[in-house]
Amino acid sequence: MKSAIAVEKGAERYADGDLHPFDQKNEMFKRPLWDPMMLDLGKKFYFDRISPRNTPGYTLYDQALVNAAWRLEDDCAQGVRGGKMGMYAWDWAGKFSYPRVRKGLKVKVGDPNLMSRNIKKAATFFGASLVGICRVDRRWLYSPLYLITREGGKVVENDLPETLKYAIVIAIEMDYEGIGTAPAHPASAATGLGYSRMAFTAGLLAQYIRGLGYQAIPCGNDTACSIPLAIDAGLGELGRNGLLITPEFGPRVRLAKIFTDLPLTPDSPIAFGVWEFCQICGKCAEKCPSQSIMRGGPTSETHNISNRENVRAWHINAETCLAFWVANGTDCATCIRVCPFNKPWGAHHEFIRWVISTQPRFNRFLLWVDSALGYGKKKAPQRFWGGSSLTPPDILEE
Numbered sequence: 001m002k003s004a005i006a007v008e009k010g011a012e013r014y015a016d017g018d019l020h021p022f023d024q025k026n027e028m029f030k031r032p033l034w035d036p037m038m039l040d041l042g043k044k045f046y047f048d049r050i051s052p053r054n055t056p057g058y059t060l061y062d063q064a065l066v067n068a069a070w071r072l073e074d075d076c077a078q079g080v081r082g083g084k085m086g087m088y089a090w091d092w093a094g095k096f097s098y099p100r101v102r103k104g105l106k107v108k109v110g111d112p113n114l115m116s117r118n119i120k121k122a123a124t125f126f127g128a129s130l131v132g133i134c135r136v137d138r139r140w141l142y143s144p145l146y147l148i149t150r151e152g153g154k155v156v157e158n159d160l161p162e163t164l165k166y167a168i169v170i171a172i173e174m175d176y177e178g179i180g181t182a183p184a185h186p187a188s189a190a191t192g193l194g195y196s197r198m199a200f201t202a203g204l205l206a207q208y209i210r211g212l213g214y215q216a217i218p219c220g221n222d223t224a225c226s227i228p229l230a231i232d233a234g235l236g237e238l239g240r241n242g243l244l245i246t247p248e249f250g251p252r253v254r255l256a257k258i259f260t261d262l263p264l265t266p267d268s269p270i271a272f273g274v275w276e277f278c279q280i281c282g283k284c285a286e287k288c289p290s291q292s293i294m295r296g297g298p299t300s301e302t303h304n305i306s307n308r309e310n311v312r313a314w315h316i317n318a319e320t321c322l323a324f325w326v327a328n329g330t331d332c333a334t335c336i337r338v339c340p341f342n343k344p345w346g347a348h349h350e351f352i353r354w355v356i357s358t359q360p361r362f363n364r365f366l367l368w369v370d371s372a373l374g375y376g377k378k379k380a381p382q383r384f385w386g387g388s389s390l391t392p393p394d395i396l397e398e
């Protein structure tokens with residue numbers, strides 16, 4: 001049953017005036033490095049040590065899980081700091097070590113459709129849950145970039161080559177049970193694992209494309225805004241919670257992209273009733289612990305410099321959102337957990353998605369059913385760990 005239809009406009013459908021590249025230093029995770037208003041919060045966010053608590057979801061088991069889940073992103077990619085290293089290196093790392101292949105070979109692309117199918121197969125083989133392709137709209141690039149370095153924040157020009165005309169956007173599904181505990185640590189672990197899998201999948205796919213003789217630049221959150229690229233690539237729509245909502249997993253995905261000059265066929269952007277459903281829903285706004293999500297209709301009004309100008313949507317107040325993360329001692333994801341589009345796979349959920357996309361007059365009833373059945377309620381972190389047998393650990397101080 002097909003719930004999504006192809007539409008003409010990608011992320012441009014939300015434009016309410018001229019769109020310009022976003023200055024990355026205004027992005028929420030970068031402002032604590034330079035914005036006097038955010039310095040104190042940033043110090044706490046980036047440097048405070050968080051003691052484990054004897055509260056389910058906040059124990060040392062939970063903290064260790066988060067820490068392990070982030071390992072690949074933190075040590076071998078660093079997309080949240082600016083990328084360009086490890087799995088997100090911009091150039092060919094090493095050589096064909098196995099099997100050993102002569103240098104300088106290049107496949108001839110006769111049919112971009114076939115090439116696109118080939119790339120999508122490789123992407124899912126490496127771990128992508130969803131893959132879409134778009135032409136690169138350079139208005140979605142960060143410009144200038146703002147990198148987090150050992151010496152502090154650094155403004156640099158975005159030197160993504162114009163010859164890389166295509167973006168392959170991959171979505172990585174996050175663990176349903178983990179996100180179900182949001183805003184406790186297992187949800188952060190699901191997020192961290194999403195980031196590590198982004199780096200793993202995007203890095204390997206880029207290396208595959210290089211092996212075919214073409215340029216490929218893999219990126220996590222760095223270099224360009226992922227959500228508009230994902231919308232352009234037909235992966236989903238923008239939700240009230242400021243996130244990409246996909247037909248398959250709702251907002252329970254993380255996004256990465258690979259820029260390339262490999263000739264490909266772009267996918268069509270899609271719509272499947274998210275815009276209309278968000279108008280009558282508002283669960284994310286109601287349940288957000290910091291009230292950072294707008295109620296009412298979409299608007300071009302922004303909260304602060306972390307919002308993009310000239311976009312008609314529901315802007316998130318990232319300042320109050322980050323303040324909650326600091327108070328919570330980890331991140332959050334409540335706006336992912338409660339969203340009615342966040343469902344595990346199931347034929348009945350497929351059917352509901354089809355109704356939402358084709359029969360919007362049932363939206364209020366479906367929203368009522370969603371709440372009545374208890375979807376979106378916080379799950380006990382003990383359940384994530386497989387029962388209540390895990391008691392808070394005795395911690396031995398070294």
Ligand code: SF4
Pocket residue numbers: 287288289290291292293316320321322324325332333334335336
């Ligand atoms: S992450 Fe949490 S605090 Fe931030 S907007 Fe979503 S629900 Fe609100």
Ligand code: SF4
Pocket residue numbers: 239240241242277278279281282283284285338339340341
């Ligand atoms: S919770 Fe409701 S309003 Fe918020 S993004 Fe999901 S569908 Fe839209």
